[in-house]
Amino acid sequence: MSENNSNTLGVMLAFVVGGVIGAGLALLYAPSSGEETRRRLRLEAERAQGRGMEGYKTAIDTLEEGVGKAREVIEEMKGEVAAAYQAGKEAYQKEKAKHTKEAV
Secondary structure (H helix, E strand, C coil): HHHHHHHHHHHHHHHHHHHHHHHHHHHHHHCHHHHHHHHHHHHHHHHHHHHHHHHHHHHHHHHHHHHHHHHHHHHHHHHHHHHHHHHHHHHHHHHHHHHHHHHH
16 A cells, blocks of 8 residues: 555656756746746746645635534534443443342
8 A cells, every 4th residue: 555655656746846847948948038937937826826725725624524523423422322321320220229129
């Protein structure tokens, strides 16, 4: 399993590094002026930042939803454990009373 994760990580890293190198080469050989290139870079950086913030917000929402569901499950289990404890306690008391009456 970890070998598969390692391979996936290596492929992703190679893809990102290749993208960065490709972007750098594209800027070096672009027929645009420096001012135009800087403007395009600034716009792309702003877009990337927006996409990053959207992804961050989505991750936070998903995490909060998961925490809420976990709390619901814990509360439900807590109720079941309390009910089982109470049923066991009552059964014990009935058996104890039955044996006490038999002993007398």
